Amino acid sequence: MLRGRQRIVTQAQDDPYDPYWTSEGEDGTRTLVFLLSFRYRDELTATISRAGWSVVAARRSDALEQRMLASGAAIVLIDARGALDEALAATARLAGHVGARGGALIALVSRNMVGSLGAFLSAGATHFLTSPISQSELVHGIRFAEAHCRRSLVDPRMLRREGAPGPLQWRWDGAENVELNAPLAAKLGEERRISARAALRRVPLDERRPLIAALKRLRAGSVADVVVHVLPEIGRTVQHLGRSAGSAEIRAVLELPASELAAPASRDWLTGALDAAGAREWLQRRFDSGGPISALLIGLVRFEIVNTALGRAAGDALLRSVGAKLTERASTSLGRDAIVARLGGADFLIAAPCETQRMELYGAEVQHLLSRPLSTPAGDARVGARLTVTERQAGDDPVTFLRRAAEALARAREGHLPESGQSAAQSIERLAVDIRAALDEKEIEIRFQPQVEIASGAITGVEALARWQHPVLGELGAELLLAAADRAGLAGAVSNAIQRAALDRAARWPRSLEHLRLSVNITADDVAQPDFAERLLQRVDRSGFPRSRLTLEVTETGLMEDLGAAADLFSKLRTAHCRVAIDDFGTGYSSLAYLKSLPLDYLKIDRRLSQDISGSARDRVIVHGVIEMARSLGLGVIAEGVETEEHLDLLAKEGCQFYQGFLCAEPLSVDALQALIEGQSA
Template sequence: MEKGAEQATLFIVSAGAGDALAVAARADGWSVVVDAGGDDVAARVLASGAGVVLVDGRDDPALGLATTEALGGFVAATGAALLALVAGDADLDALFAAGATHFLIDSGDADERRHAIRFAARHAARDLGDRRGPAFGAIADPDRITDRVAGWLSEGRHVGLLMIALSRLDILNAARGRAVGDALIAEAHRQVEAITRGLLGPAGLVSTPDGGDIVVAAATDPATLARLSTELNAALVRPLSAMGREAVLGSRWGMAEGTASDDAASLMRRASEALVAAKASDGATIRIAGPEGAAPLDSLAIDLHFAIERGEIDILFQPQAPIDGGRISGVEALARWNHGRLGPLGADALFAAADRADLGLALSDHIQGLVLARMADWPPALRSLRVALNLTAGDLGRPGFAAAFLARVAASGVPVGRLTVEITESGAIRHLDVAAATLSELRAAGLRVALDDFGTGYSSLAYLTALPLDYLKLDKALALGIEGTARHRAVVRAVMTLARSLDLAVVAEGIETEAQRALLAAEGCTYYQGYLLAPPLDAAALARLMETPC
């Protein structure tokens, strides 16, 4: 096999002869996962880290084709190879259209299969090896790094891992020549080594196992780790000099910090998964790993395809009340994902997965329908409450959205006057004139409009002048700053003055203490929500809360 193949994973999907295929593949140095296929097979392939998938369609061509179709999106997105093992009468055109990258008409020759798998592996490494890394996220040079990390963790030290992949080295070599390219890579390695050694001394370790890969392990406090990553990033975005030539090398980063539940292997795995996500991203080139057990975003995006039909998306309601201590007057509808493996996930993870899966509009429609259905079923004690639900920038840009949304409300039987639609100030609305027209149509029908997360982005004043609004929702960070310095309070006071001049009520989010509530009330805030009042609740808990005074 090629260098590093002994660490690579082969994922075999077979309803019959998978074990026999696995024995031969393991003898050839592969780490093998055998799977019967079916629901969620793409998620299982992604979790395995496999760079090559073999779909055995010899005995059941229809099942083989269906499995290939289920994995086609994964293959296209990640650059993995999909080898279809078929009988002589297979429909090769259909397999190609479904996403297969290679095929083998099986003659029973074990050597033919072995060479076909090897060839597929070379395809994956050549086409996207630079983007995904060796063995699609396999940990490079594990012994030296792993042993040191294990020792640091056993001593109770805080450990961070940075995995850096210098990107598009094929383009660098084509533009500069291989010799210059190698010299520039060596210079990048030298600078990373010098910065790490200078800042951390023996508490830092740099490994450069393969071409453009750099692994940095550090036993240090979070602040110093942050400084290290900042200095390394600054060095790598500057032009590097070698052999009288200069060039800027792109890079992708995966970062992870040890937690109480981590051992060396899990910390290495989380950093590696973060690097894979960064390489696969069209945007963020640096990914920071979540805690052990958090799902990579691509895996969540795959799971989301099934979440709606399984009823995993739910709605909770967070109460809002006048900040002067009056009774609860409204709620904000908040989406939650009751993930089958990971438990409850918040709206951030839900909508990030939807964006990755291009399901944002479908998810938004589903959530709107859920909110209206819940409201329609509420007991009399809740029917006086105003309900705020979120619209996305994608919603506001859809032709005919206002009419479609109003028709949905009418069909639900919920009075339109009980609804507030919230738009996010940081939601990157590109066409304010289109959004303004949509919101004006909704507002003319009796809905109110709130600008959420006010103070988090750069478009605040443009939104205030362009959009028809009734409320400003003060971002949590800005609201909590009321307990900070005089400067913080001055900023909050300025927002309140601005809101009053525009005849807008202000809702403060995330209020946790009585002191925060009192200070915001003194500055003229109108409503508040947060754990001081109540956490997000289901309908039954909300009804019980309504029976008690605030």
């Protein structure tokens, strides 16, 4: 098809069209493409729809972010032909939202615009296509973008605006019934399958004619159409209709009226975190609702050196890595109400509705996290951080709150304030005072994180992990609990309490969990006690949990404090039919000599080593060597901290047998674990 002198999308004679059917979820929701084309919307919509994707198409950028987010689209295609400036602006507006959810943003440019590709990539585009382009090339480009979404661990069908029920879709193959996806059925109060007549009666009589005419055009051979009408339960609605090549099935996506499209949070395109405007909006909402607000402002140090020495691509990768790690840790340590924002440059903000003491403790975790090397495409890079904690004061608005935090960070950079880690140490001292009450009031709870056999995908065991339900600070992780216990001189008592609670809880598991192994941690202090094996086995027997399904884990650093005592303890435990694992391997001495001398069953690779496998070739060689070493000694290998399919695939290729991490599940309650296991069995 030609328009003026420019070929839009053509189908070459030697390039037969191959219809592509996209995946569909259990709720009947198909992968969506959101298209913005200022000149050629209808032609592109027809091509994409013919290939099997559902399309929400726009010709103007009005309410652009709201429409894209409400659509739930995994893939955004921005057609810049004939509208370069508008397309660049739209890319910048959408990139943060797309990147935050692991989606793909494709820029389609004409050949004479190739010089602008750098601007599109800087604005946040993840892929690009150039025109003239055949239908097959366009379809394969979208397929490639869809694969990118899956590699990002985001199900393309599940990308949607927070709080929204999901895209509203239906399909009809010309037979008696129309099939609604779950969100639309819930919106209409209907079953998933209703008669075509009943579906048509949902549309007011005086507005049915355009819809019927559009359906007839599609049945006659058209592949895309748009109809606007009223649905009483929804309001004025835009229906984007489509039909795949070679199929009689008609699909539709319903757009909600503009009044129901909430304004989206403003996001940083590089990291997917909130940007400064998004942070101010969040703070304003929290200030309006009342309650405590604390914020941690983080300024990376040595970032400019990394950016200069390794290049901008490495610097960008480092910022993305920091943003992802801060987000994961904030959710775990501060709860789901916490936010992470990049305020600009190498400065990040974490804010949460919590007391200052809890934010200071989180600051200690961040300080430790950012002291480790971070992987970039150009190699490992070390950065540090200056941190300050700020709490809301009377009369604060978001601007004054953030200004006060920035001034405190500036003073910290000049050396006029102690680093946040020192404040955190003081907070741990204060927590140590509460340890005795935690034991007396049974504030320590147990969660179970699944361990998965890679070959079968089956959950074969769990690790028991402690959580401290602090009466003031809320849920605190095991690291803070054990640090405070050590400071209070109660490390042994807390370790005993955790072991006892884990065994007692596991002994009462429902039948569906009775096949699982249980891993329990023991400390260096436990290893050093001469009678620990006897006391532990008595505790196991009193609980009723089978010895043969119990694994005891000790950290590499902990056992090195007394290798002889560790060897004696492990021998006694294995003789009693328990199994023994080295935890966090790769953080300490990592010596082949002591592995050969100790009676062991498993080696657990530390999360940093597991995640390094997707780094440089040198990193992969190291991980390969560790796995080969363990297997040559007859040890099972469990990789910790596995968070992506890429990590899992690479570990599997190297011969790793088990994994544990957020890719499967976070640490779960017994009820949540039971639901996961039973769902897997079903």
